[in-house]
Amino acid sequence: MRYEICKGDYNTMGTEIRGTLTTFTVENKRREECMLLLHAKEGGEPERIPMTEDENQTAVYSVGIKNLPWKEYDYTFEIGGRKVMDPYAKCISGREKWADFSREEKEIKCGFYKNDFHWGTDRLPRVPKQDMVMYKLHVRGFSML
Secondary structure (H helix, E strand, O other): OOOEEEOOOOOOOEEEEEOOEEEEEEEOOOOOOEEEEEEEOOOOOOEEEEOEEOOOOOOEEEEEEEOOOHHHEEEEEEEOOEEEOOOOOOOEEOOOOOOOHHHHHOOOEEOOOOOOOOOOOOOOOOOOHHHOOOOOOOHHHHHOO
């Protein structure tokens, strides 16, 4: 192992990368055994890392990992012996190619996303609700036209 396991951040659901610390947090309402599964992108069996429940927030489990080379891994959770996707995942991998029927055989995993973009002095536009025009569409389907 090239990284160090430490206490997670129970206040931020999902995965977050802050400096050298990567935290994983998930809700586990049944309070079953909860593990983080780290899948190396090069293949092989996933690394199983136990997650601990927060003393103040029941059913919230977390773990922190220092110096995780996150670009080399994907992840999932295992709760009560069942593989579970992160409902807060910012990236999903495994079935990127459309119209490829062999993609159904591929395992879906959660990926990492680190946004280093800084907005600087940009601010949200202050448009009154009555002047807004709202659109609802499926982005990928719309962009494939």
